[in-house]
Amino acid sequence: MRATLLRSGSVLVAVAVLVLGFVGYRLAATADDDLPHVQLNTDNIGPRPIEDLTSKSVPRDYALAWQTMEQALNENRPGLLDGYFTGFAKQDLTRRVNTQAKSGLRTRYTDRGHQVNAVFYSPSGDVMELRDHVQLDMQVLDGSKIIYDEPLSDEFVVLMTPGADRWLVRQLQALNGKKP
Amino acid sequence: MRSLALVVTLLMSISAAASEIHPPAQVTAGNGVTIPTSGSGDATFYLIGPAIASKVKVQAGTQVSVGGDQLEHAGRYVAILCASDGCTSANFFVTPAAANKLSFLVHPSRIPVGTPNGITALGIVHDTFQNLVLKPEPVTFSILAKNAKPVSAERPSENGIAWVRLTSARTSGPTKLGAAIGHADEIRVVQQVAADACNLRIKASRDKRGILVETDPVHDCAGNPVPDGTVVSFTASDAAGKTTVDVPIKRDVAKVEMPIEGRARITVASGVVTGNELEVGQ
Numbered sequence: 001m002r003a004t005l006l007r008s009g010s011v012l013v014a015v016a017v018l019v020l021g022f023v024g025y026r027l028a029a030t031a032d033d034d035l036p037h038v039q040l041n042t043d044n045i046g047p048r049p050i051e052d053l054t055s056k057s058v059p060r061d062y063a064l065a066w067q068t069m070e071q072a073l074n075e076n077r078p079g080l081l082d083g084y085f086t087g088f089a090k091q092d093l094t095r096r097v098n099t100q101a102k103s104g105l106r107t108r109y110t111d112r113g114h115q116v117n118a119v120f121y122s123p124s125g126d127v128m129e130l131r132d133h134v135q136l137d138m139q140v141l142d143g144s145k146i147i148y149d150e151p152l153s154d155e156f157v158v159l160m161t162p163g164a165d166r167w168l169v170r171q172l173q174a175l176n177g178k179k180p
Numbered sequence: 181m182r183s184l185a186l187v188v189t190l191l192m193s194i195s196a197a198a199s200e201i202h203p204p205a206q207v208t209a210g211n212g213v214t215i216p217t218s219g220s221g222d223a224t225f226y227l228i229g230p231a232i233a234s235k236v237k238v239q240a241g242t243q244v245s246v247g248g249d250q251l252e253h254a255g256r257y258v259a260i261l262c263a264s265d266g267c268t269s270a271n272f273f274v275t276p277a278a279a280n281k282l283s284f285l286v287h288p289s290r291i292p293v294g295t296p297n298g299i300t301a302l303g304i305v306h307d308t309f310q311n312l313v314l315k316p317e318p319v320t321f322s323i324l325a326k327n328a329k330p331v332s333a334e335r336p337s338e339n340g341i342a343w344v345r346l347t348s349a350r351t352s353g354p355t356k357l358g359a360a361i362g363h364a365d366e367i368r369v370v371q372q373v374a375a376d377a378c379n380l381r382i383k384a385s386r387d388k389r390g391i392l393v394e395t396d397p398v399h400d401c402a403g404n405p406v407p408d409g410t411v412v413s414f415t416a417s418d419a420a421g422k423t424t425v426d427v428p429i430k431r432d433v434a435k436v437e438m439p440i441e442g443r444a445r446i447t448v449a450s451g452v453v454t455g456n457e458l459e460v461g462q
Binding site: 047088091092093095096099100103104105107119120122123124126127129138140142147148150152154157159171172173174175176 | 206224226228229230231232233234235253254255256258260262267269271273275285287288300302304310311312314338339340341343345
């Protein structure tokens with residue numbers, strides 16, 4: 001009797017492990033699917049040439065920054081900005097989320113991808129400047145009512161700096177399309 | 181009759197889309213604006229910007245005032261007016277004000293003297309509201325060394341960033357580096373330390389417990405004392421084999437007592453620099 005119980009328990013544990021593993025795998029796959037598409041072009045970068053690892057981590061972390069920003073603005077959760085934003089960018093976006101929440105508003109973005117040009121990488125490797133041409137659909141909701149729904153094509157100037165284990169967005173500023 | 185119905189329908193559709201909003205296409209950061217609206221009745225005005233999302237009750241057909249404090253952050257703003265006949269919107273851009281602030285980054289904070297292009301100084305140009313100013317602006321970098329005339333060089337910013345590479349001075353000690361734009365200036369201090377030891381020399385004398393080996397005062401090639409704590413390695417080779425002792429410099433000198441009996445050869449090194457050799461014993 002005891003042996004049967006033990007055997008049943010082992011089978012249950014094995015099944016639970018398999019189910020949890022599958023769910024974990026699916027969740028990870030979903031998170032990757034939702035990641036905005038970022039195409040980084042480093043042909044004009046300078047004065048420091050970009051390292052192979054950095055050329056992979058910058059677009060990944062920039063995409064994660066956009067993903068968390070879009071989620072923070074959709075769900076009014078400023079804490080989500082802690083992961084990939086710092087400095088003025090984090091300060092401004094936190095203020096935006098807080099004022100949104102106070103007014104009962106939300107912003108929903110559908111991200112259609114980013115064409116990113118790296119234009120500057122400091123000699124000491126502590127600042128990278130990007131120009132991002134992004135295609136977005138932007139919806140503003142007051143409660144559940146959509147009060148604004150437009151496709152946008154914007155250009156952003158972005159400053160990123162390296163953190164302990166990732167690149168962080170320090171400045172994110174939309175341009176009006178005119179060359180300075 | 182059909183024409184009359186068409187005209188009535190057109191008039192109705194025009195009156196239904198009566199509320200409109202007309203913000204200026206572009207505003208300089210920190211300046212307030214008045215946004216004309218059309219239509220009539222109670223309405224809600226929304227302003228969505230990089231660091232703001234506000235909602236206020238207004239009367240359609242009046243002018244909506246937006247204060248400069250709501251337009252400090254450069255970027256795209258969306259103005260939305262919702263009245264009984266629906267919502268209408270318009271986009272406008274806030275552009276940076278005049279350059280007035282600098283973020284000044286200097287790397288590294290500690291460097292050996294005489295390192296060619298070893299220091300990078302980088303200025304990021306901002307306006308009063310911390311917007312990145314992309315218009316080219318002249319940034320003046322200066323070196324304010326102790327007991328020397330200040331040296332400065334001007335570099336134009338490109339995409340909001342100006343930078344310069346500098347060679348560290350010949351003498352050790354703290355050096356101030358400055359960057360200035362308009363009325364704003366920032367100072368950082370770089371500690372310049374002696375480079376590798378130069379002409380490393382040792383002398384030895386016998387005492388009761390063995391051989392006392394010590395260096396002459398350790399300097400770099402420009403005569404700067406190598407900082408205390410820099411490790412000097414003494415190696416003694418005798419019939420029993422080889423013994424190495426690492427000793428930090430203390431008050432310009434490194435010394436060690438080595439229990440050597442008989443003949444031995446003693447060598448000294450610090451980093452990649454080697455010094456003289458001594459033969460001791462019978």
